[in-house]
Amino acid sequence: MAPKKKEEPKPAPAPKPPEPEPPKEPEFNPAEVKLEFTAEQIEDFKDAFQLFDRTPTNEMKITYAQCGDLIRALGQNPTNAEVMHVLGKPKAEEMQVKMLDFEQFLPIHQHICKAKDRGTFEDFVEGLRVFDKEGNGTVMGAELRHVLATLGEKMKEDEVEQLMAGQEDANGCINYEAFVKHIMAG
Amino acid sequence: MGCGVTKTSEFNRKFDKAMKAAVLIQRWYRQYAARMEVRRRYTWNIFQSMEYADLQDQIKLYNFLGYLMDNFTPSKNEVCRDAEWERYFSYNNITVPDIYSGPRLTFPLDMDQAAHLVEAFKNKQLHSRYVLQLLLETWKLLRVLPNINRVSTCHSKEITICGDLHGQLEDLLLIFYKNGMPSLEKPYVFNGDYVDRGKDSIEILLILFAFLLVFPGDVYLNRGNHEDHIINLRYGFTKEVLNKYKLHGKRILKLLQKIFSWLPLVTVIDQRVLIVHGGISDTTDLALIARVDRHRVSRTNGKSHRILSSALSSDSEPESSEFTDTGNDEWKQILDLLWSDPMSHDGCIPNEVRGGGCYWGPDVTEGFLNRHNLQLIIRSHECKQDGYEFCHNRKVLTLFSASNYYEVGSNRGAFVRLGPDLVPYFVQYQATSMTRGLSFPQNVKRTEHTALKVLREQLFVHKSDLLSAFQEIDKENTGLICLNDWASAIERVLHLDLPWRVLHPQLVSSTTDGKLDYHGWFRDLHIEQTMLETLYRHRSTLETIFRIVDTDNSGLITFEDFRQTLKLLSAYLKMEISDEVINELVISTDTNNDGSIDIDEFMEAFRLVDKSRLERGKSLEYT
Numbered sequence: 082m083a084p085k086k087k088e089e090p091k092p093a094p095a096p097k098p099p100e101p102e103p104p105k106e107p108e109f110n111p112a113e114v115k116l117e118f119t120a121e122q123i124e125d126f127k128d129a130f131q132l133f134d135r136t137p138t139n140e141m142k143i144t145y146a147q148c149g150d151l152i153r154a155l156g157q158n159p160t161n162a163e164v165m166h167v168l169g170k171p172k173a174e175e176m177q178v179k180m181l182d183f184e185q186f187l188p189i190h191q192h193i194c195k196a197k198d199r200g201t202f203e204d205f206v207e208g209l210r211v212f213d214k215e216g217n218g219t220v221m222g223a224e225l226r227h228v229l230a231t232l233g234e235k236m237k238e239d240e241v242e243q244l245m246a247g248q249e250d251a252n253g254c255i256n257y258e259a260f261v262k263h264i265m266a267g
Numbered sequence: 268m269g270c271g272v273t274k275t276s277e278f279n280r281k282f283d284k285a286m287k288a289a290v291l292i293q294r295w296y297r298q299y300a301a302r303m304e305v306r307r308r309y310t311w312n313i314f315q316s317m318e319y320a321d322l323q324d325q326i327k328l329y330n331f332l333g334y335l336m337d338n339f340t341p342s343k344n345e346v347c348r349d350a351e352w353e354r355y356f357s358y359n360n361i362t363v364p365d366i367y368s369g370p371r372l373t374f375p376l377d378m379d380q381a382a383h384l385v386e387a388f389k390n391k392q393l394h395s396r397y398v399l400q401l402l403l404e405t406w407k408l409l410r411v412l413p414n415i416n417r418v419s420t421c422h423s424k425e426i427t428i429c430g431d432l433h434g435q436l437e438d439l440l441l442i443f444y445k446n447g448m449p450s451l452e453k454p455y456v457f458n459g460d461y462v463d464r465g466k467d468s469i470e471i472l473l474i475l476f477a478f479l480l481v482f483p484g485d486v487y488l489n490r491g492n493h494e495d496h497i498i499n500l501r502y503g504f505t506k507e508v509l510n511k512y513k514l515h516g517k518r519i520l521k522l523l524q525k526i527f528s529w530l531p532l533v534t535v536i537d538q539r540v541l542i543v544h545g546g547i548s549d550t551t552d553l554a555l556i557a558r559v560d561r562h563r564v565s566r567t568n569g570k571s572h573r574i575l576s577s578a579l580s581s582d583s584e585p586e587s588s589e590f591t592d593t594g595n596d597e598w599k600q601i602l603d604l605l606w607s608d609p610m611s612h613d614g615c616i617p618n619e620v621r622g623g624g625c626y627w628g629p630d631v632t633e634g635f636l637n638r639h640n641l642q643l644i645i646r647s648h649e650c651k652q653d654g655y656e657f658c659h660n661r662k663v664l665t666l667f668s669a670s671n672y673y674e675v676g677s678n679r680g681a682f683v684r685l686g687p688d689l690v691p692y693f694v695q696y697q698a699t700s701m702t703r704g705l706s707f708p709q710n711v712k713r714t715e716h717t718a719l720k721v722l723r724e725q726l727f728v729h730k731s732d733l734l735s736a737f738q739e740i741d742k743e744n745t746g747l748i749c750l751n752d753w754a755s756a757i758e759r760v761l762h763l764d765l766p767w768r769v770l771h772p773q774l775v776s777s778t779t780d781g782k783l784d785y786h787g788w789f790r791d792l793h794i795e796q797t798m799l800e801t802l803y804r805h806r807s808t809l810e811t812i813f814r815i816v817d818t819d820n821s822g823l824i825t826f827e828d829f830r831q832t833l834k835l836l837s838a839y840l841k842m843e844i845s846d847e848v849i850n851e852l853v854i855s856t857d858t859n860n861d862g863s864i865d866i867d868e869f870m871e872a873f874r875l876v877d878k879s880r881l882e883r884g885k886s887l888e889y890t
Contacts, residue, residue: 129766132312135611150300154302204291208284208288212288225292228285264299
């Protein structure tokens with residue numbers, strides 16, 4: 082085991098990668114993104130953007146913290162890591178304070194839209210099949226809860242609860258195809 | 268489980284797969300949650316904008332109502348001399364029949380009677396004799412209270428603070444159940460808006476006043492913007508009292524009018540925490556507030572009233588905020604306290620949405636707290652999803668105690684406890700067992716359903732205006748418009764500031780090539796037509812007008828009153844009804860031929876007016 086380097090307190094701490102991903106991605110540069118949205122799409126985005134805009138004089142600005150939610154509300158499903166990446170890896174305390182306007186949002190959203198590996202119904206079912214110990218189309222609710230709360234981009238207890246509410250049968254099992262349909266239908 | 272070497276790589280593979288699966292599910296969950304959030308949010312927006320749109324309509328006609336009040340000379344005489352008030356409010360000659368099974372109060376009240384009242388209101392009504400007696404005692408007490416209540420958390424007492432209740436007795440009972448009733452050990456501050464909208468406003472008042480009388484040193488009441496008889500005309504309290512107390516309702520209302528004007532304006536805890544119903548402005552000065560004659564400062568004292576009306580007029584008149592008269596300055600100070608809302612950016616601007624008070628920013632909070640050596644402002648006035656919400660760097664707390672305010676499941680209520688450390692401790696609740704069975708998504712769907720229904724009604728009500736707006740865009744009369752135009756036209760007509768494009772899948776069943784058939788759309792928006800469009804829109808206003816005209820609250824107005832009202836109304840709403848038509852209307856309105864007009868006949872009259880306009884000259888007969 083390599084000895085840990087002692088980190089000295091710096092005035093501007095270097096940003097740490099949020100997830101232990103082996104290949105380090107180049108920094109996101111919004112200027113390099115080519116916008117390919119149609120006018121109709123942009124109008125749709127504007128409407129949704131306004132819904133998230135909490136400034137009283139409707140300045141068309143949202144906080145960094147809302148950006149991920151907005152992207153998701155518009156139909157994408159990035160990981161938290163991907164969101165942080167396009168936001169330029171902001172610090173935790175900046176999330177509620179730093180704002181972005183609609184013009185700044187567009188390249189960010191475009192980049193996410195272009196990303197591959199969106200995850201289809203089959204991918205999803207495949208993923209859940211990993212936890213199907215008996216190969217009978219069901220997973221143990223308790224195990225799924227544990228996984229979601231401890232692995233990957235951990236979910237909070239109440240989030241897990243919200244997701245799983247009413248999905249388990251009397252034995253605590255979940256039929257995962259039905260579950261996936263439920264999640265994707267909303 | 269298998270031998271060492273292969274186990275590790277197999278394990279790693281499985282772990283990897285599990286990780287990927289987890290991340291995939293989590294991504295999808297977050298998308299699901301975001302979509303749920305959007306629905307929740309626009310549902311909330313719909314309710315909020317409808318609440319204020321309602322008010323906006325009212326503001327536009329406010330000039331007329333004020334004008335009506337100023338210019339309308341009642342054909343009946345009204346008791347108005349001070350010396351006669353005591354006799355007018357006298358309850359001594361009201362006898363309580365033996366069959367009355369409700370509480371029989373003896374004065375001075377004690378704790379048991381107050382508690383008994385709370386219990387009794389679950390299914391009984393207090394007799395008008397006791398109501399008047401209780402209100403008289405309350406009036407006497409309030410007159411000696413200062414404008415600013417001062418409370419302290421000495422003796423390690425925790426003070427409980429409640430926000431808007433709006434006639435929702437269930438919530439007050441829930442608060443008492445969770446927190447205990449007011450007592451020497453359990454002081455309470457109630458922050459206004461006890462009445463209107465909910466159905467048990469009078470019961471809430473009676474309970475609060477009873478406890479105030481029993482524990483005058485431990486119960487503090489602030490005035491809210493709904494503790495105002497003009498607002499009550501519009502938002503249901505007047506109607507509730509007149510319905511519950513058919514014989515003595517008018518007297519009760521008159522007495523309440525006085526009581527409301529005597530309610531203290533703010534409460535200060537430990538000289539550190541300010542509790543006020545609405546908020547502050549950049550000119551709020553507690554020293555000035557302490558000095559005003561609060562019961563005299565009202566919107567109907569001549570000059571201030573007219574200035575107020577023009578300030579509220581939406582036809583942009585020059586900013587008449589130079590209140591040179593001290594009476595008007597005092598009125599503005601009080602308006603600011605009762606009507607203002609916080610905003611997230613600096614500054615202080617007039618609150619156009621509400622028509623009174625202002626929007627104040629974090630810099631104003633900072634300045635105000637520093638000037639007065641305070642650390643926190645607790646206010647109410649705005650409904651919050653979770654019952655409470657901080658803003659302005661946690662220096663302003665909004666507290667709302669009426670749960671399910673818009674609809675079952677729309678929001679929780681909350682109350683707060685403050686101990687000597689002045690650190691707020693919150694308790695949230697939701698009155699109604701129905702909501703407990705529903706999951707969050709089900710709640711969202713249910714509330715959304717109601718919001719959309721209400722929204723569709725609004726769209727339908729504005730059909731003619733919308734149709735004109737669409738036809739203006741669709742000059743070639745194709746019957747089709749694109750989504751963008753549809754959205755902007757609706758916004759121009761309704762001014763609700765809603766995300767129409769986001770909502771359109773819920774409001775429009777289909778589009779062809781991105782275009783909407785708007786005639787078909789109106790047909791789809793089918794609303795049960797129990798009343799005509801215009802009447803539906805003006806219904807509440809008409810009721811308000813009736814109650815203004817009915818100055819002695821008898822539920823009846825004379826022919827002369829009615830004629831005068833119609834003339835004033837026709838001038839204002841540009842309905843152009845000739846004298847001849849008015850006369851005919853007046854006579855035909857009295858359908859039961861008793862020589863006077865009650866509210867049902869009054870409403871019918873306007874249905875008639877609409878019909879005659881539409882039918883152009885057909886007979887005025889109707890079944």
